[in-house]
Amino acid sequence: MKKILSVAVLGGLLSACGGSGSGSDADGQQAYSGTLLGTVDSVQAEQATMTVNGRSLDIASAGVSYQDQPLLLTDVTSGMQVEIDSDDGRVSEIELEPFMSGEVTAVDGQSITVNGQAVLLGQVAASVQVGDFVLLFAQPQADGSLTLTAVQAIDTTAISEVEGRVSQLDTSAQTFSINGTVVNFAGAALDDEPLQNGQWVEVTGLFADGIFRAAEVDAEEAAQLDGKELEGVITFVNHEKTAIELNSRTVVTLTANTRYEDGTQSDLVTGRVVEVELLNQTGQLSAVEVDFESSSSQITTDRFSLEGAAQYVNDTLSVNGIELLMSSTVRLEDGLTKATLDGKWVELEGSLVAGQYLVREIEPERQEAEISLQGPVSGNAIWGYAASDASLGGFEGQWVDLECYFDGSAVSQCRLDD
Numbered sequence: 001m002k003k004i005l006s007v008a009v010l011g012g013l014l015s016a017c018g019g020s021g022s023g024s025d026a027d028g029q030q031a032y033s034g035t036l037l038g039t040v041d042s043v044q045a046e047q048a049t050m051t052v053n054g055r056s057l058d059i060a061s062a063g064v065s066y067q068d069q070p071l072l073l074t075d076v077t078s079g080m081q082v083e084i085d086s087d088d089g090r091v092s093e094i095e096l097e098p099f100m101s102g103e104v105t106a107v108d109g110q111s112i113t114v115n116g117q118a119v120l121l122g123q124v125a126a127s128v129q130v131g132d133f134v135l136l137f138a139q140p141q142a143d144g145s146l147t148l149t150a151v152q153a154i155d156t157t158a159i160s161e162v163e164g165r166v167s168q169l170d171t172s173a174q175t176f177s178i179n180g181t182v183v184n185f186a187g188a189a190l191d192d193e194p195l196q197n198g199q200w201v202e203v204t205g206l207f208a209d210g211i212f213r214a215a216e217v218d219a220e221e222a223a224q225l226d227g228k229e230l231e232g233v234i235t236f237v238n239h240e241k242t243a244i245e246l247n248s249r250t251v252v253t254l255t256a257n258t259r260y261e262d263g264t265q266s267d268l269v270t271g272r273v274v275e276v277e278l279l280n281q282t283g284q285l286s287a288v289e290v291d292f293e294s295s296s297s298q299i300t301t302d303r304f305s306l307e308g309a310a311q312y313v314n315d316t317l318s319v320n321g322i323e324l325l326m327s328s329t330v331r332l333e334d335g336l337t338k339a340t341l342d343g344k345w346v347e348l349e350g351s352l353v354a355g356q357y358l359v360r361e362i363e364p365e366r367q368e369a370e371i372s373l374q375g376p377v378s379g380n381a382i383w384g385y386a387a388s389d390a391s392l393g394g395f396e397g398q399w400v401d402l403e404c405y406f407d408g409s410a411v412s413q414c415r416l417d418d
Contacts, residue, residue: 031089032057037097038231039139039149040080043073050076050091052084053231053275062091066135067158071096079124079150080137098135099146102160102207104128112136112151115162115207116181119148126151133158140248141299142235142270144354159204162212165248166199167356178203181212188214196315198358199328200249219328220249226280233297234272236360238349239305241268243331244287245360248353251329252276253286263292270351271297302352302399304375306383307365312342317359320384324348324357333363347372371406372417375399385411 038053048060062084064071076082076094083095106113107128111120119136128134128151137150144165164178174186176195183203185195195201195217205214232247242254254265268274273293278285308319317324327350336344345367350359373382377395380387382402387393391404391414404411 032086033088034086035228036082036084036086037228038082038084040076040078040082042078043076045073052082053229056089057084057086058090059094060090062094064094064096066096066098066101066154066156069156069158071154075152075154077150077152080135080152081149096135096152097137098152098161099138099140099163100136100161101134101158102162104130104132104134106130115160115212116210117162117179119146121151122148124148124151128153139233139297140235141233141297142248142351142353143299143301144248145299147297147299159215160207160212161202161204162207163202164200165353166195166197166201169195169197171195178212181207182210183212183214183217185214185217189216191217191219193219196326196328198325222283222285223280225250225278225285227278229275229277231275231293232273234268234270234274235301236303236351237268237270238331238361241265243361244268244274245329246274246276249329251285251327251331251360252278253284253331254290255286258287259289261289261291263290267292270300270303273297302375303349304351304357305347305349305401306373306375307345307347307367307371308383310341310344310346310348310362312338317341319348322357322384324350324359326359326362330359331361333361336362336364367406367408369406371404371411372402373404373411373414374401374417382411382414385409387414388412391415 032055036052041051043050048058050057050059059073064073064076081097083097084091085093100114102115104112104114107126107130111118112126114134114136132153133156135152135154136148138146138148140146162178162181166176168177175182175184199219202218203212203214204216205212230246230250234244234246235248236245243251245251273295275291275293277288279288306319311318317326345365346362347365348359349361350357375383376399377392380392382392388410389412391412401417402414403417404414
């Protein structure tokens, strides 16, 4: 993403950039050199050291900034997402990377409201008051929610930020929504790619009178993560475990050459926290190495898969009349493109996010006499396929993974997929 002003709402980028160093830290680990995007584990002010993603770093000579505004080392606390430039374990620059910034309009013991969004404090103590300009840091979750990890007030006139997934896009009114905050992007600087629902963006601007007026809208680009190590929560993994999504927005391909530390490919499940060394190949990120962390998220979501004839008209995807939201980072397999998607028999995979069916992967499939369907059963039907017998009756109201016989319009003899 562009770094002109910094990062914003609903999902701080928990990441780390790989590098090599010639020295070692106090624990005997190789001292880190490179640019590190990650989460502050702890700050040892008296020793002038900081631990980020398990790495001990010397911050005695480090400068601190947010949106190019100088700050103090005392402004850095555990739970923050930061970007660090390090040479042999010695940090020269720390840039704070919140998921949202702006003026506090309400705060109590349960939540804090910034840019029109009320964010639950959870276990975070916030010594701020209405009128303060604050930075909010958080970890995104598989269900589209976020877990707040730090709140910090700063003396600033900085422009505000929001970050998250685009919804309710109205190109005529030049507005969209991010987690309930209405963004007006008239006159804003945009990326070359057109905005679309399901796209994850960072927005900088000013919030006033209930509207966030954007100065700039940026989307993540795979090339900017090339060679870096990205730490975060697995928010989606496909059936074959050949692709994962981190932090609700970064899709990573797993290859036969991917190495695994402290776990195996079978351990890739939603909610696990991993650190992934990335390589950009022809616009797609692949994993050189996946390192499993000891921590994990307790928040998961319902994954789905279905087969059917895709209808893709005016950037709207549906199957059997059921509308699906296509992620902007959707993986289109085996030569499939958006231009060739309409009318094709396909298999789609995704998960339920904030009440919407978010599609992460689509691949061509042959229509056969047996069909695999994972999702909700309602009214003796699943994904618009009614049962011609009573085999769906025992699953009514449940989210299930089924194998069924298929006659081209109806299903029968449905049973749980082993």
